[in-house]
Amino acid sequence: MAKEKGKGPRHVAIIMDGNGRWATQRGRPRLFGHHAGARRVREVVRACPDLGVDYITIFAFSTENWKRTQVEVAGLMSLFRRYITKEAKALHDEDVRVRFIGDRVRLDNKLVDLMDELELMTSECKKVNLTIALNYGGRDEVARATKRLAQDVANGSLKPADVNEETLPKYLDTYVLPDPDLVIRTSGEARISNFLLWQSAYAEYEFIDTLWPDFTAEELARLVRSYGTRDRRFGAVKA
Numbered sequence: 600m601a602k603e604k605g606k607g608p609r610h611v612a613i614i615m616d617g618n619g620r621w622a623t624q625r626g627r628p629r630l631f632g633h634h635a636g637a638r639r640v641r642e643v644v645r646a647c648p649d650l651g652v653d654y655i656t657i658f659a660f661s662t663e664n665w666k667r668t669q670v671e672v673a674g675l676m677s678l679f680r681r682y683i684t685k686e687a688k689a690l691h692d693e694d695v696r697v698r699f700i701g702d703r704v705r706l707d708n709k710l711v712d713l714m715d716e717l718e719l720m721t722s723e724c725k726k727v728n729l730t731i732a733l734n735y736g737g738r739d740e741v742a743r744a745t746k747r748l749a750q751d752v753a754n755g756s757l758k759p760a761d762v763n764e765e766t767l768p769k770y771l772d773t774y775v776l777p778d779p780d781l782v783i784r785t786s787g788e789a790r791i792s793n794f795l796l797w798q799s800a801y802a803e804y805e806f807i808d809t810l811w812p813d814f815t816a817e818e819l820a821r822l823v824r825s826y827g828t829r830d831r832r833f834g835a836v837k838a
Contacts, residue, residue, distance in 0.1 A: 607823045608780035610654035612802070613643070614794055617786030617810030630674040635812035637682050644695060646816035647727045650823045654728045654776060658794050662702070662736030676710060679733065683713040687720060694726035700772035701735030702743065730776060737796030744770035773798055781826050783819075785811045803829055 615636055622632030640657060647655050660675060667675075690697055699714045706714075714733070747770045751757035757766070768774060778798045782791070787808040791799070805822050 606827050607651045608803075608826050609652065610656070610777050610779045610781075611647070611652050611819075611823070612656040612658075612779040612782045612795055612799070614658045614782070614784040614792060615640075615811040615814075616784055616788055616792075618812060620786065621810040621812045629671055630678070632812060633675060633678055637678060639812055639814055640682075641686065641689075642816050643814065643819055644727060644729055645693065646819055650820055652727070652823065654730065654779075656700075656730040656732060656773075656776070656779060656795070658732045658735070658792075660701075660733050660735070661793060662734060662739050663793065665705075676707065680710050680713055683710075683717050687717050690717070690729070691721050691724060694724045695721060696724040696728045697721045698728070698730045698775075699733050700730055700740070701733045702739060703734065705734055728776070730773070732794070735772070735794075737791075737793045740772050741767075741797055744772075768797065771797060778802065781805065781822065783807065783822060785809050785814050 618632035618636040619629040620632070621635065622629050625631070644655060647653075659679065664675070665672060697717050699718065703711050703714070744767060748757065748762065748767060752759055752762070773795070776798075778800075779795060779802045781804075782795070782799055782802045783805045784791070785807055787806070789806040791804075795802075803826055805825070807818070807822070809818060
């Protein structure tokens with residue numbers, strides 16, 4: 600049975616952490632964990648509609664992840680290309696609209712082409728909105744947005760007096776998305792790691808010990824239910 604709208608989070612964002620540790624615990628290379636984590640995405644996305652979650656955003660690769668070994672980075676880029684190629688038809692058939700956020704300049708052309716094709720293929724899908732943060736960093740996003748805003752001020756299409764908290768979001772990668780209501784980080788780490796800094800100002804957070812490849816639809820459902828018990832005041836006080 601579908602969850603009643605308005606009772607739970609409309610937008611859930613997930614920092615998918617713990618793939619490498621999951622693999623190490625099993626005596627396998629880190630990339631083995633990343634492949635297991637990619638398979639977990641499918642189950643979690645499929646669970647969203649019945650939980651009343653219209654938007655899900657996942658942190659796939661950060662601007663800081665380039666600091667990892669060349670072997671791991673190359674393996675991740677190959678995994679992203681493989682994931683898009685393999686999952687594209689299923690995502691379309693299951694009515695999942697896919698968007699990518701992040702700076703595409705550093706990504707290879709083949710991957711960017713696949714990203715563009717998947718966004719176009721799923722542009723009319725409506726059941727759930729999946730956003731994949733790839734080469735994404737919150738500070739980098741705000742810096743890029745500010746640069747575009749400054750260009751509009753310089754060319755006269757935006758007045759400096761009109762720049763406010765409602766103006767800047769229109770320049771962010773997520774400008775068509777609602778702000779996340781719930782941010783989940785797996786693996787026991789309790790930090791946000793430069794993820795959706797502007798958008799998550801009033802999000803609720805859940806830091807859980809589960810490593811991402813072990814995260815299940817049932818655990819997502821539990822966190823969604825827990826969110827429904829929270830008193831969200833956005834800085835105000837109840838009368």
